[in-house]
Amino acid sequence: MKTKTAKATATAHPNIALIKYWGDFDSNLHIPVNGSISMNLRELFTRTSVSFDPYLGHDQFTLDGRQVSGSGLERVSSLLERVRQMAGITISASVESHNNFPTGSGVASSASGFAALSLAASKATGLDLDEKSLSRLARTGSGSACRSILKGFVEWQAGSSDQESYAYSIAPPEHWDLVDCIVLVSQDEKPFSSSLGHTLAQTSLLQSVRVADAPRRLRICRNAIFNSDFDALANVVELDSNLMHAVMLTSSPSLLYWHPNTVTIMQAVQSWHKAGLPVCYTIDAGPNVHVLCPGDVSGEVAERLKQLSGVVKVLVTHPGGPAMLENGPLNP
Ligand code: DP6
Numbered sequence: 489m490k491t492k493t494a495k496a497t498a499t500a501h502p503n504i505a506l507i508k509y510w511g512d513f514d515s516n517l518h519i520p521v522n523g524s525i526s527m528n529l530r531e532l533f534t535r536t537s538v539s540f541d542p543y544l545g546h547d548q549f550t551l552d553g554r555q556v557s558g559s560g561l562e563r564v565s566s567l568l569e570r571v572r573q574m575a576g577i578t579i580s581a582s583v584e585s586h587n588n589f590p591t592g593s594g595v596a597s598s599a600s601g602f603a604a605l606s607l608a609a610s611k612a613t614g615l616d617l618d619e620k621s622l623s624r625l626a627r628t629g630s631g632s633a634c635r636s637i638l639k640g641f642v643e644w645q646a647g648s649s650d651q652e653s654y655a656y657s658i659a660p661p662e663h664w665d666l667v668d669c670i671v672l673v674s675q676d677e678k679p680f681s682s683s684l685g686h687t688l689a690q691t692s693l694l695q696s697v698r699v700a701d702a703p704r705r706l707r708i709c710r711n712a713i714f715n716s717d718f719d720a721l722a723n724v725v726e727l728d729s730n731l732m733h734a735v736m737l738t739s740s741p742s743l744l745y746w747h748p749n750t751v752t753i754m755q756a757v758q759s760w761h762k763a764g765l766p767v768c769y770t771i772d773a774g775p776n777v778h779v780l781c782p783g784d785v786s787g788e789v790a791e792r793l794k795q796l797s798g799v800v801k802v803l804v805t806h807p808g809g810p811a812m813l814e815n816g817p818l819n820p
Contacts, residue, residue, distance in 0.1 A: 496611035497537040500603035500636045500811035501528040502595055504668050504770065504778050506725050507709050508732045509631050509644065511689030511699065518631035519653045521689075522702035523646045525709050526635045529668060530661065530808030534600035536585040538568075538608040544580040551585050551601075567602065567629040568609055575613035583609075589803070595670060596682075596772060602629030603636035603811045611813055622811070623654040631686075639810035641713050643706070661807035664716045665783030669790050670803040673749040674775045680743050682773045688739040698731045718782050722761065722768035725780065729770040736773075747775040749798030756796055765789070 503526035511521040547565045549556045556564070568581050583605065587597050606626040610617050617625065619637060627634035627644075634654060635642040640661040647653035689695045705724050712721035736743040750771065757769045757779055767781045767789055781789045786804060793802045 493539050493541045494612045494614070495537060495539040496608045497535065497814035498604045498607035498611070498811055499533045499535045499814070500600045500607065500633075501530060501533050501808040502589075502597060502600040503528045503632065503635050503642065504670075505632065505635075505772065506713075506721070506770065507702070507706055507728050508772075510686065510732045510735060511695055512631065512686045513648075515683070515687055516628075517650050517653075518627050518634075519648065519650070520631055520644070520646045521695075522699050523706050524632075524635070524644045525658070525706060525713070526632070526642050526644075527666060527668065528636060528638075528640060528642070528661065528808035528810075529595075529670075529805040531803065531805045532587075532589045532595060532600070533808075534585060534587050534597055534604045536583060536601065536604035536608050538581050538583050538605065538612045540577070540579045540581045540612055542579050544582060547580050548582045549585070550583070552587060552591055563629065564605065567605060567625070570625060570628060571606075571609045571613055571615070574610070575615050577613060581609065581612070590675075595776075595803070596632070596774075598630035598682075599632040599636045602626050602633035605629065606633070606637070607811045607813060619656070619810075620654050623656075624650060627653060627655075637811045640807050643710065657810070658710060659713055661809055664713065664807065666718075666721075666807060667781055667783050667786035667789075668805045669779040669781070669786065669793055670805060671753055671777045671779055671793050671796075671799055672801040672803070673753065673777065673798050674747050675800065676775075678745065678774045680745075680773070685736060685739070685743055685773055688741070688743065689735055691740040692735040692738040694731070694738050695735050698735055701731075718766045722766070722780070725770050726768050733771065743773075745771070745774050747798075749796075750775045750777055752796060752798060753777040753779070753793070756792070760789075760792065
């Protein structure tokens with residue numbers, strides 16, 4: 489290891505939060521103020537190769553063929569540094585990452601990116617981390633990445649320390665054919681990073697109420713997943729998304745992520761649901777809308793969404809598996 493290149497490649501899916509992480513009490517370690525639940529998105533993935541090379545003077549990172557410098561490289565480098573400390577090495581690494589979805593498509597790639605990086609980097613150094621340790625490691629790169637390590641439907645227990653804050657799978661992908669139709673209304677770079685939003689959340693008068701009620705919403709969401717109960721899921725998912733955006737809007741300064749077309753879709757989805765179509769929306773820190781529905785109506789929902797004004801693209805995604813090494817599963 490100390491004299492020759494050691495390489496590993498891993499893939500991971502992004503995830504959509506059904507109950508959101510918003511606000512952390514440790515912004516370095518990404519320890520959140522509330523637990524969250526998500527679903528991995530099968531059709532989308534990041535593939536990352538990491539090579540520790542004794543002849544490199546410093547870490548290098550390319551994303552979709554482009555060399556990354558500045559804060560993007562620093563974030564990757566600090567995760568590599570954690571791995572080096574765990575493995576007891578000092579060698580620099582070259583990281584090559586590709587998303588099969590366009591960067592700037594509005595789908596956050598930090599979750600899949602840091603999950604794939606954690607698995608590939610730890611494996612390349614010869615470490616054999618279990619799911620819990622990998623989830624904790626990925627969390628230090630980007631909070632939501634800790635959920636992309638595990639398969640299917642995943643809960644992140646907030647905890648109050650590095651040891652206690654990690655994610656675990658609560659149901660495999662085949663448990664429920666829940667579909668996420670991702671509606672792209674804008675491909676612009678988002679105006680405020682999630683990291684900034686997490687630190688501002690506490691400036692909203694509404695954040696303490698949102699956080700205090702989180703255990704109740706988590707319980708309802710967990711049970712809705714266990715029972716494949718779409719109506720129960722729809723109500724709690726929309727409520728949770730609206731609560732997070734209420735906090736964003738009432739933070740100081742105020743964070744407004746929506747475009748006018750975001751609201752068009754929210755209204756359409758609410759009226760379809762009222763008319764009996766099983767459908768609901770959830771929105772992360774950006775203008776694009778995730779429209780959830782059971783698999784048997786996903787064709788109709790996607791067609792309806794494409795007819796709405798301002799819709800750039802609809803990506804239809806299903807529950808996805810865990811982060812995987814190129815030549816074998818995470819825990820064979
Ligand atoms: C709205 O995980 O992107 O998508 O930890 O600063 O990298 P950092 O933040 P990030 O925040 C995700 C916010 C969210 C909700 C969620 O995924 O739970």
